[in-house]
Amino acid sequence: MKQLYFLCILLGTVVQSCGQVKTDENQTIASSYGYVLTERQFDTYLKFLEQQTGEESTLDTQIALKAQLKEAFLSNPETIAQELATLENMLGAPKIDKDDKTLFSMAEGHKIVRDLLGSDIGEMQFDTDAANSFRNYMTNTVLTTSSNNYNTSYNSSDYSSSQGQIQFCANGTFVEVLSGHLSIDTEGMDATSSGSSAMPGYWEAAALPNGMFIIIMYSTHARMLEDSPNGILPFVVAKHGIDFVQLPSGDLYRRTPNQYCN
Known part of the structure; x- marks a missing residue:
């Protein structure tokens, strides 16, 4: 959780009272190496920061937070995906097995294809x-x-x-x-x-x-x-x-x- 806690400390002081803007939770913010950052994951991250500060965020703050989370995700998608999965578990979202990469970090379409193939993958290498x-x-x-x-x-x-x-x-x-x-x-x-x-x-x-x-x-x-x-x-x-x-x-x-x- 090191990177997310760092962002919380860095940006928590600018969180001020205002309502959160609702967006489609399945909309993709960024993708990298098979990992996807969605609006739902950002909402989880924002909820975590607001709980830490005890205040709601302004629209300007949400935009800044989303940009910094996106930058952190693109530089290290696997770590950020794992940390966001941990946050979801902490905040009461549906439980995610951190050891099962396909459940929290893989785009839905990729998961559907892999589930369909099962063990019938021959010499195809998916995770290199x-x-x-x-x-x-x-x-x-x-x-x-x-x-x-x-x-x-x-x-x-x-x-x-x-x-x-x-x-x-x-x-x-x-x-x-x-x-x-x-x-x-x-x-x-x-x-x-x-x-x-x-x-x-x-x-x-x-x-x-x-x-x-x-x-x-x-x-x-x-x-x-x-x-x-x-x-x-x-x-x-x-x-x-x-x-x-x-x-x-x-x-x-x-x-x-x-x-x-x-």
């Missing part, structure tokens, strides 16, 4: 430094792939394009959106069609012994079940960089980081 680093790399990221085709002949032409985007959220959920466009121009007739569909689900990431990584996506959406009857799609990543992800087949996805989910 490499896996944690890659999971952090994928969090709040959008991967995009696209293609187009144009054909022309005497008195006719056609054009088609498609795009796929997958957004990986900090809470362990994802949304894949597929969109397409088709236009046909022939003598005396023009036709255009376009549309899109979205598939939600859960994701988790792991390292492989050969140096590659894998994203495990799970969804009960009809589109997923059509190709994967168990709802699980392994997405193997051979190479990745600041702005790209490459599959073993050589197919490339454009990566856009810092795309935060609502």
Whole structure:
């Protein structure tokens, strides 16, 4: 509890009377290496500080406290997650087993995927430094792939394009959106069609012994079940960089980081 008690001593003197602003307790404040800091955990921390000082906090104080807690979390997510779990137990929140990492520090979507896999993980490594680093790399990221085709002949032409985007959220959920466009121009007739569909689900990431990584996506959406009857799609990543992800087949996805989910 050293860091949290330090913040309490440092900031307790500025806590003054005013009501606390209520927010969605499941909203994510920050995520790092598979650990998630939520509004519920901040509320627990704030309640602890207010109990120590005997006063309620102002809105300005809450903003400052949240910023400092976020900074402490990002510098040492595992320790802060453990300390917040201890605070929740102290303050009467549902009990959390400190020795069970998955109960208090893992994003809900990641936990769902791991529970689904159980012991059937083969050589996948979930808790190594490499896996944690890659999971952090994928969090709040959008991967995009696209293609187009144009054909022309005497008195006719056609054009088609498609795009796929997958957004990986900090809470362990994802949304894949597929969109397409088709236009046909022939003598005396023009036709255009376009549309899109979205598939939600859960994701988790792991390292492989050969140096590659894998994203495990799970969804009960009809589109997923059509190709994967168990709802699980392994997405193997051979190479990745600041702005790209490459599959073993050589197919490339454009990566856009810092795309935060609502």
